[in-house]
Amino acid sequence: MGLSQRLKLRMRRFLQRPGTTVDLAPLEKHLPRIDALEEELEALTDEELTERAGEAEGYVEICAVGREAARRALDQRPYDVQLVGAMAMLDGRVAEMATGEGKTLAATIAAYGHVRAGHGPVHVITVNDYLARRDAQWMEPVYTLLGLTVGWVNESSSHDERTEAYGCDVTYVSVSEGGFDFLRDQLVTDIDERVQRPLATAIVDEADSILIDEARVPMVLAGGVAQARNTKHAAAAKLVQMLRPGRDYEIADDNRSVALTDTGLARIEKKLGGVDLYDGANAEQLSLINVSLHANVLLKRDVDYIVRGDKVELVDEMRGRVAQRRRWPDGLQAAVEAKEGITATAEGEILNTITVQGYIALYSTVCGMTATAVIVGDQLREFFKLEVAMIPPNTPCIRDDEADRIFAAQAERDEALVAEIKACHEAGRPVLVGTLDVKQSEELAELLRAEGITANVLNAKNDDEEAAIIAEAGALRAVTVSTQMAGRGVDIRLGGSKQVDYDAVAELGGLYVLGAGRHDSRRVDNQLRGRSGRQGDPGGSVFFVSLEDDLIVRHAPEAIPSMPRMSMDGLVEDEQVDFAVEHAQRVAEGVAHEIHRNTWRYSVVIEQQRQQIAELRERLLTTEDAADLLMDQCVKADDIERDVLVQAGRAIALYHLDRAWTDHLAELADVREGVHLRALGRLDPLDEFHRAAVPLFNELIPAVEQKTIETFEEAEIDDDGWHPEEGEIVRPSATWTYLVHENPFGSELDRLIAAVGRRLSSSR
Structure with missing residues (x-):
């Protein structure tokens, strides 16, 4: 039985109850006092209002000053419900506000309040670059009157532009760009190369979309040499395209899996020269055929993806638009590109990765806004410990x-x-x-x-x-x-x-x-x-x-x-x-919720390990820990100036740590693929994954220390410092970023297991 079929059986009794909402009465009680301040604030000059904004404390002053600044800067006086929405976000809630009710302005007042409360810098997280730029430019006059600086980041922003934008009190940035900048900052060898400051407060726009729909999407920083896989996938695509439905392959009732029939298998094996695809030696070839079959039969052009120019661009099913810089994993991207006759895009080795959920969880304070939060209130509570505040409309809806x-x-x-x-x-x-x-x-x-x-x-x-x-x-x-x-x-x-x-x-x-x-x-x-x-x-x-x-x-x-x-x-x-x-x-x-929960269970251990690596890397980058290690372990270190030793030890240790983490991620990917086979032996794949992932990680840091010592012992270091020879320390000459689209049909091994299972069933 396939994954989607099992989930379907589990979810037939699923009755999703709406998430409960917080009581707004404690927030609404502030409104009369806010109104009472309005006349006083109107009498102030702009300069006096800005000065008052820098001294405001508490919900009443924050909202009253924010309302007056919006009235002057935009000629828009926020409604009471917008102020309640802002207060809900200041309380660390997700505010559900109907479309057209002014969420953008409410978030501006909330951002101002978080800065005044010492929770800055504030990042307003959007779903795309367009909204980040538009909202920052639109709200800039309000922020200026409040005495705050505001910036925005998009895909084309330079390193200096990013540094400047993140240096502002409030920064508007899409969730992907913010995540990619975080990943890049995790690989710097000089603290001054970072663009972001410590992650403090996130106000998440379209919170249900980002925190629920995109939560399990991994953001990837890749580097190294692109893998040229298109030749193999092109050959597999030609074989698959000669097959006929019903005769050579069968599609499952849920249209989410497909498998070769005995007739189709025989045709493929004959074309390959009589090989046995189910022989262990031919596992790679079987995987190529399997993934190509899925790409050709189940993924539909202009539904799941579009072809624009010489690129296959994935379509975000929740928004009906191109999912920027997103690709399928497990060879499925290359299989679709081969299907469309397009040269394979670069993938490279993964240098670092984090899911959207893991990235958002790094912020000390998280709040947000959306028009549709109550339905996923239970999930927001489960995954982010967030409560929903349902804000009534300013004018009753008569639709x-x-x-x-x-x-x-x-x-x-x-x-x-x-x-x-x-x-x-x-x-x-x-x-x-x-x-x-x-x-x-x-x-x-x-x-x-x-x-x-x-x-x-x-x-x-x-x-x-x-x-x-x-x-x-x-x-x-x-x-x-x-x-x-x-x-x-x-x-x-x-x-x-x-x-x-x-x-x-x-x-x-x-x-x-x-x-x-x-x-x-x-x-x-x-x-x-x-x-x-x-x-x-x-x-x-x-x-x-x-x-x-x-x-x-x-x-x-x-x-x-x-x-x-x-x-x-x-x-x-x-x-x-x-x-x-x-x-x-x-x-x-219910199926989507269950997939989210199961996917996150795998991601938790990886995220915990990533955080430990990040903490160690921070110490190596900002302290003299590496030099101290070398002083303890290497007699050679006694003869080297301390400054030179610190520089050499830091560079060598950072290289080996980054290299080890890259290799560890690759090992974990292999482990996660392999544990699904153990399910055939009635073992829990998640338990098996943890059983393998934890010992691998425990070996990582001691190995980094040992390699740091070995490299230092062999390195040529003089009074001018340490200058590695060619090939001694190799970092990627280029890096690039992308998001891994959730594979709608499981991993390659999921598909392989399904194919094997069907073959066994048909032979009985």
């Missing part, structure tokens, strides 16, 4: 959220969806359609063109244009088709960005949000709905669902009656089906 319209077949669903869009377009009402992937967005746009409707399409292929497209999605007669709206970061205003037709659009019912199928996560659907009904605007939403949708086929096929009740117009009207759709989403969320 009309209709019940799902469910159809038996996708073709019927799409026909009804196009008809609904056409009717709205003819009336002038703006429509925003959320699709599940790039392919679906383009197919829907083509159907609309056939009806004479030109839609603005926003997907992973044109994400650079997203701000302009989203800003006009509320204009009269606008039709916008977008892959998911999570993290898009731009408000949709009725009547367009300048709201010239606000009254006309409002009269028509406001922005109409249509979902072309349910996502695996209710949060993503809720984020799509939340684009309508902003700040009390009229609006509406409805999801068009098909019983052929992947979500239902994978997670609730047994819950669908064989003959559901249907109306004359093709709509399914059956309470059992309504339950099945909701059940499928909850099971999908």
Whole structure:
């Protein structure tokens, strides 16, 4: 039984209860006192306000001064609910604030408060570079009036620009760039080369996306020589592409695993010259065939990835946009590149790595904001010890959220969806359609063109244009088709960005949000709905669902009656089906939660070891520990000037420590792959991983000390210092960073085990 099938069985009884929220009454009691300070602060000059900002203490003064600074700098007076959201973040909570309720400004006041409380520097962690730059520049006048400095970092920032940005009181940075900078700082040989200061406070934007959806994603710093693997994968791709479904391979019911049939295996083995792929000597070849089969059969272009130029770019399933600098592990990336006829991208050896969850956990204080936190409240508490504060909207939401319209077949669903869009377009009402992937967005746009409707399409292929497209999605007669709206970061205003037709659009019912199928996560659907009904605007939403949708086929096929009740117009009207759709989403969320929990259990021991290495490295970099070791162990050290000894010992010890950690990570990767085989012997893979990982680490530091001594004994050191000979100390000439996309089909050995299991089952 495959991993996803086991999880599915475990999660059939899963009922995810909403996370509880903290009581807001203790925070709301401060509002009258904040209001009372307003008249006093209004009488101050800008210079006096800045001086007052530098002396403010406590929630009342922080919020009152922050409100006045925002009013003057942006001509925006924060609502009471924004101040409550800021106070919740100052309390170390995740504030759930609906779309359009002003989270960015609330976070600015919270950042100011954390700095005043001595919790700085503050990093505002965003989902992408665009939002980091936009929000920093947008809020800069407020920070300036508050007497604070603000900076931002993106992928193109130079070393000096990063150092300057991180030197500010508040720094806006995407989670990946912040993580990569942390990893690079862990490899410096001179403390002045660092760009970051100690990690103090993180305010996490789109907190559920970063802390839950991306939490288990490893960020990688790589170096060395790129591995040229494309030739082998290209040959495997050619073999796999000649196979036929049903005859040569079978796809599992959940569409998440595929395996060769006996016929397909025989064809491959014949093409390879009659080899036995299940002979241990041919394990590498079998792995190549297996991973190539998955890449060619299960990974879909314009769904899981796009091809742009000469690159395969992965698509973030939660946001429907390109996942920047992300790649699949276990040879799957190279297999997809071979499938598309693209030269393999560099991978190199891993110098250091940390998961998003591990990186965020390094901050002394963590808080955040998002429009959809309550659903994952239990997970935020489990993984980060964070509580959710549910902030009420400033103006009650009057959006009309209709019940799902469910159809038996996708073709019927799409026909009804196009008809609904056409009717709205003819009336002038703006429509925003959320699709599940790039392919679906383009197919829907083509159907609309056939009806004479030109839609603005926003997907992973044109994400650079997203701000302009989203800003006009509320204009009269606008039709916008977008892959998911999570993290898009731009408000949709009725009547367009300048709201010239606000009254006309409002009269028509406001922005109409249509979902072309349910996502695996209710949060993503809720984020799509939340684009309508902003700040009390009229609006509406409805999801068009098909019983052929992947979500239902994978997670609730047994819950669908064989003959559901249907109306004359093709709509399914059956309470059992309504339950099945909701059940499928909850099971999908439960499976994701279980995968997160299991993945993190493996990561915990690696993160603990990384922290121990980091502490040792910090001592080597900032103290004379290495020189003291050499003085104790090497007679030669007595004849060397102390300054020279410190310099030589530090350089040699840092090199061997970094080299040992790189080798250790490679060993752990091999161990983690291998322990899955032990599951066949009914051993717990996690226990086996720990049983192997701990002794390996215990040997690491003594080995580093011994190699440091040996290198020092052999090194030529004179009064001018130590200058290693060529090849004596080799550090990567170049490094690069990437994120490892969660492998949707398990590791190579997971796939191998599944293939072996199927073969054994079929032979019985």
